[in-house]
Amino acid sequence: MNGRASLTLRLTALFAAGSTAVLLGLGYLIGGTVEQHFVEQDVEVLSGRLDAARRILARAASEADLAAVPQQLDDALLGHPGLAVAVAAPDGQLLFATSGAGFPEALLARRGVADAAHPLVWRTPRDVPMRGISARVPTGIAGAAPVVVGVATDISHHERYMAGFRATLWSFVAAAALLTGVLGWLAVRRGLAPLQAMKRKAEGITAQRLHARLAVETVPVELADLAATLNDMLARLEESFRRLSDFASDLAHEFRTPISNLMTQTQVTLSRPRTPEEYREVLGSNVEEYERLSRMVADMLFIAKADEGRIVPTRERLRLAPLVGDLVEFHRLAAEEKGVVLAGEGDGAVDGDPLMIRRAIGNLLSNAIRHTPAGGRVAVAVRRPAPGTIAIDVVNTGETLAAEHLPRLFDRFYRADPARGGDGSHSGLGLAIVKSIAAAHGGSVAVASADGTTRFSLLLDAAEPEAPAADS
Incomplete structure (x- = not known):
C-alpha cells in the first residue's frame, strides 16, 4: 500500500485483514475439531473390535483352535459393514485378512504397531480410504509368541462429509471476510466523520477568519487533543497576524511623516531658483529626516530578529x-x-x-x-x-x-x-x-x-x- 492511500482505505484493509485472519483461524479450528471427532469415533469402534479379537485369540489353546480363529473373526464382523480385520504371525506371515482391505505392512509390522493414539490411514487398491489400528495379542497357546491383530474401517463417508463441510465452511469464511470488510469500511467512514467535519471547518479559516475555532467538545476523545492543539495554533496565528497588521499599519503611519516632509520640502525648494546657502539648508534638513528613517529601519530590524530568536547576546x-x-x-x-x-x-x-x-x-x-x-x-x-x-x-x-x-x-x-x-x-x-x-x-x-x-x-x-x- 503506497504512502498516499487514504486513511479510510488503510483502516478498512487492516480491519478486513484482521477479521479474515480470525475467521481463518476459527475455520481451521472448527475443521480440525470435527475431523478429530470422526477419528475418535472410528478409533472407539476399532478398539471394540480389537478387544473382541483379543478374546477370541485368548480362547485358542491349540493349533487347531488357532486355525478356527479366522472364521470366528469373520463371524464377529457380521453386521458391521466397512470393518476389516487381519492377523499376522510373529514371523510376519499373514494368517488372516478380510478380503479387499489391503492392509499395509506398516500396520501389521511387529515393531510398527499403530495404537489408538496414532491410527494409520491408507487407501486400498480400489481407492477406498481406510483407517486402522493394530496391537500385539497373545494367544491361549502356552509359550507361543503374540500375534499382530489389525482392525480397520472404511472412512469414505467421513471424507465425503468433511469435503462438503470444508467447502461450506470456507465459503462462509470468504463471505464473512468480504462482509466484514464492507462493514469495516462503513464503520471507518462513520468513525472518521469528525475528521471530515474538522476538515470542512478548517477550509473556512482564512487570514480574515482566524478567529474561528474547532469545537473541541463535539469531537471524540481521541481527536480532542488534536482539535485543542489546532485551536492553540490558530490563536497564535491570529495574534501573529494581528501584530503584523498593526505593525504594518504603524510602520506606514510612521514612515509617512518623514517621507512627506522630504517630498514637500524638496518640491518647495525646486519651485524656484535658490541660493547655494538655501540649498545647503534644505539638504541639511533632509539629512535629519534620513537619519530618522535610518534609525527606524535599524530598530525595526533589531526587533524583527529578536522576535525570531536570532538575537543571541554575549555573556x-x-x-x-x-x-x-x-x-x-x-x-x-x-x-x-x-x-x-x-x-x-x-x-x-x-x-x-x-x-x-x-x-x-x-x-x-x-x-x-x-x-x-x-x-x-x-x-x-x-x-x-x-x-x-x-x-x-x-x-x-x-x-x-x-x-x-x-x-x-x-x-x-x-x-x-x-x-x-x-x-x-x-x-x-x-x-x-x-x-x-x-x-x-x-x-x-x-x-x-x-x-x-x-x-x-x-x-x-x-x-x-x-x-x-x-x-x-
Missing part, C-alpha cells in the same frame, strides 16, 4: 553602578536643557551583553527625560527585589499614566498620548527594544504609574557570586 560580568553612572552623565546635558534633575544609585552585577544592556537602560532614560516636565526628576535605581533577581528602575515624575495604557507601553509605536510624541525625532520603538533585549537575556520588563510618578523596570537574573581565588 559578560557587568557591574551596573559604573554603567548607570556613565549613562546618567551622558544624558545629563539633555536633562539640564529641559530643567530635569537626573540621578543614579545602587549597584549589582548581571551576566549579559554590555551593548544591549547599555542600550536598554539608555532607552528607558531617554524616554523618561522626554516625558518629564521642567522641574521634574528622573532617577535610576539598581535594587534586588528578590534573591537571584536584579531590577534596574527608571523613575520619573510627571503626569500619571492611565491603567489601560500600561500593558501596551512596550508595544511598537504605541504612545499613551499621541500629543506626547515629542519633536518627531523618536521612532516609537525604544520601549519595544527594551522588551526585546530583556527577553533575549531571559528577563522581563514592568511598568507602574501612580501619584505623579512612573516607574519602568528592567528585570534580569543576578550574576552568580564569583568563586574566591584559590591560594597558590
Whole structure:
C-alpha cells in the first residue's frame, strides 16, 4: 500500500485483514475439531473390535483352535459393514485378512504397531480410504509368541462429509471476510466523520477568519487533543497576524511623516531658483529626516530578529553602578536643557551583553527625560527585589499614566498620548527594544504609574557570586 492511500482505505484493509485472519483461524479450528471427532469415533469402534479379537485369540489353546480363529473373526464382523480385520504371525506371515482391505505392512509390522493414539490411514487398491489400528495379542497357546491383530474401517463417508463441510465452511469464511470488510469500511467512514467535519471547518479559516475555532467538545476523545492543539495554533496565528497588521499599519503611519516632509520640502525648494546657502539648508534638513528613517529601519530590524530568536547576546560580568553612572552623565546635558534633575544609585552585577544592556537602560532614560516636565526628576535605581533577581528602575515624575495604557507601553509605536510624541525625532520603538533585549537575556520588563510618578523596570537574573581565588 503506497504512502498516499487514504486513511479510510488503510483502516478498512487492516480491519478486513484482521477479521479474515480470525475467521481463518476459527475455520481451521472448527475443521480440525470435527475431523478429530470422526477419528475418535472410528478409533472407539476399532478398539471394540480389537478387544473382541483379543478374546477370541485368548480362547485358542491349540493349533487347531488357532486355525478356527479366522472364521470366528469373520463371524464377529457380521453386521458391521466397512470393518476389516487381519492377523499376522510373529514371523510376519499373514494368517488372516478380510478380503479387499489391503492392509499395509506398516500396520501389521511387529515393531510398527499403530495404537489408538496414532491410527494409520491408507487407501486400498480400489481407492477406498481406510483407517486402522493394530496391537500385539497373545494367544491361549502356552509359550507361543503374540500375534499382530489389525482392525480397520472404511472412512469414505467421513471424507465425503468433511469435503462438503470444508467447502461450506470456507465459503462462509470468504463471505464473512468480504462482509466484514464492507462493514469495516462503513464503520471507518462513520468513525472518521469528525475528521471530515474538522476538515470542512478548517477550509473556512482564512487570514480574515482566524478567529474561528474547532469545537473541541463535539469531537471524540481521541481527536480532542488534536482539535485543542489546532485551536492553540490558530490563536497564535491570529495574534501573529494581528501584530503584523498593526505593525504594518504603524510602520506606514510612521514612515509617512518623514517621507512627506522630504517630498514637500524638496518640491518647495525646486519651485524656484535658490541660493547655494538655501540649498545647503534644505539638504541639511533632509539629512535629519534620513537619519530618522535610518534609525527606524535599524530598530525595526533589531526587533524583527529578536522576535525570531536570532538575537543571541554575549555573556559578560557587568557591574551596573559604573554603567548607570556613565549613562546618567551622558544624558545629563539633555536633562539640564529641559530643567530635569537626573540621578543614579545602587549597584549589582548581571551576566549579559554590555551593548544591549547599555542600550536598554539608555532607552528607558531617554524616554523618561522626554516625558518629564521642567522641574521634574528622573532617577535610576539598581535594587534586588528578590534573591537571584536584579531590577534596574527608571523613575520619573510627571503626569500619571492611565491603567489601560500600561500593558501596551512596550508595544511598537504605541504612545499613551499621541500629543506626547515629542519633536518627531523618536521612532516609537525604544520601549519595544527594551522588551526585546530583556527577553533575549531571559528577563522581563514592568511598568507602574501612580501619584505623579512612573516607574519602568528592567528585570534580569543576578550574576552568580564569583568563586574566591584559590591560594597558590
